Amino acid sequence: MRASGYLATSALATAVSAQNYLGFSTGSTKIDGSAKAQADYEAEFTAAQKLVGAPGIFNAARLYTNIQGGSTSDPIEAFAAAIATNTSLLLGIWCSGTTTIEPELTALQAGLTKYGSNLADLVIGISIGSEDLYRNSVTGVENKAGVGANPDVIVGFINDYRAAFNTTLLKSVPVGHVDTWNVFPNATNKGVIDAVDWVGLDEYPYYQTGEGNTIENAANLFKTAYDAAKAAVGDKPVWVTETGWPYSGMTWDEGVPSVANAKTYWDAVGCDMLFNKVPTFWYDLTDDNAGNNQSFAITDNLSTQARFNLSCPATTASSSSAAAATATGTGTGTATNGSTGSGSKTTVTGIATATGASSANTSASGASATATGVTTTNAGAVLNLSIGTLVGVVAFACML
Template sequence: MRAIAGYLAVSALAMTASAQNYLGFSTGSTKIDGSAKVQADYEAEFTAAQNLIGAPGVFNAARLYTNIQGGSNTDPIEAFAAAIATNTSLLLGIWCSGTTTIQPELTALQAGLTKYGSKLAKLVIGISIGSEDLYRNSVTGVKNKAGVGADPDVIVGFINDYRTAFKSSLLKDVPVGHVDTWNVFPNATNKGVIDAVDWIGLDEYPYYQSGQGNTIDNAANLFKTAFDAAKAAVGDKPLWVTETGWPYTGMTWDQAVPSVANAKAYWDSVGCAMLFNKVPTFWYDLEDDNAGNNESFAITDSLSTKARFNLTCPPPGVVSSSSSAASSTSSATKGSSGTKTSSVSKATGTGTSTSAAATSTTTTNAGAVLNLSIGTIVGVVAFACLL
């Protein structure tokens, strides 16, 4: 065990949280074999999350990337029914990249509300209009071939479309946000998006921050630095941590080594010390659900409630030290700003959606949520996923 330096500033992070601090996982809409998840799959996932042995709280929230059930055009995602059955809070997502309209998403969400009414509405804690769209269209995102994104004016337009469509619905008081990487928010051209939402969700992966001393021992420093930069940019808007984690297997990125020991060290130094029960947090992830990812981040196998490492948080001020944080390097292409560079998306939404390589004018059908794998959306790594 080793003492954590004074870089945590937990109280500052806690100040950005909303009244209730949710614990959950980000979850894609497909299984590892690429098939669409159905209600039973989501129920098993949500139940396992709520019963994790040694967890620092109950993980009874889930972040979705789409409202559309895979294999359909506008049918509501079956995660809705699963959430009702397991009393799981939902951070809903509307996929915005690679499309000129979010009407299919809005239709699916309305269909869900019509079918489930207040049983669904009372579980919705927020809705994100887009996920890493600004990053993918940024200079860094284009350089890293992160896939099709959306410009800020497009995202603002989609935010307005959602607000107009649901202003008199059961979701009229649900806070609206946008999820992206930390480094897009300091860019003044994206200020319109910040102004248009109620909260900001940040995706941050120190693991991918090659060229910045991305050893496991420096991960917490990198995470907080990214968070502070994003916080300075978004001002008084609450920050939600919508994705973060460390892989247990995969490629070595510069000085970042995937291993179970390092995944545990990251859980302790970032999750336990900075996030859990302090800011709304959606870890990435509970189970592997995308075979296209170069790295595996899942904390459990086969939805076992016994995770691959001890989930119990260490006493305040200490964190387990990893003995496997080797400094070997990889020749793979890496994003200098800590962005993910695989070509498949972790955030999956199934159906006839466009792929990360599709043109940005393609309409998102049936939950068309591009399968941008955690490896796919590069450069976001340094995203302050903190809330």
């Protein structure tokens, strides 16, 4: 697929105020619908930390609720599991379809009272809501995404949380909201952006019907979504709270589930753009939502040996120089004398080198690649390889 070295100059390079956590989003139920207990969470968190070949230690977890399944306001048993496994927690307060978050606040306060700093020291953030604005958007309604919440409701819940915990051990924990990328540029949601310390991005190119959602275009779609969200929220840090590609399930427009495509997405988006660069919570380690028609889990039965190789390519586009794009190989191009007018043109065949490209797109297969729009300046002359097939070693960084 196309190389995807966007990090160096895209919005993804913007510094975040938090450590660049690696983790998974995890639901409160098992695939059969039963509530997870402490032992289930411990097994999950332990497996995540021991994944063979992982590009770092996945020792963080994102939760969607603070309430233990089967109860109305008991603290979720993931708290105890996180303490036992030293797992950092991005907490979640469920906000859709309700007029109050009091049960969530009660459960969190009970957990804090029970575990004190042992819990508080592991909490890296708290999200007030998850995709609530999307569910209430035109797209969400068309997709029958369920009952959401309007922005003024979310802002009210944010204020409720801050008032309840501003003198507790969690008073300094950054507060955020998680949603799909397309709600953040919507001006009606600006109040939510203004009310939080960070935003969480749930982004799945696989589901982007009508936008060329092939696996080959997935990295481009992800980058476009991230950059649009980042531009909308300004200096607020953006965390990636859900992303992934299914290994099985239905074909979604042009999005095809397969183990090979899940690995390609892991490399092109996870390795090349996110891991150890942006706080990232992949979806997901193990299947825990029976309502999904697709399976995203990277493991079976919490095996530490994932269904595909988790190691990142030895050389990725984003690990190359951040200041220039360099391509070297054999090719054919057109040299133009002079910078204006209709100067003479000469076809050049041989070794071409492009440095400092501002727009270079590649498609690599084996030892060959195609370079488009690469320019280099040498003693006043301009060599424009508008269509040149380069064969040899190709290394690109700073693609856009």
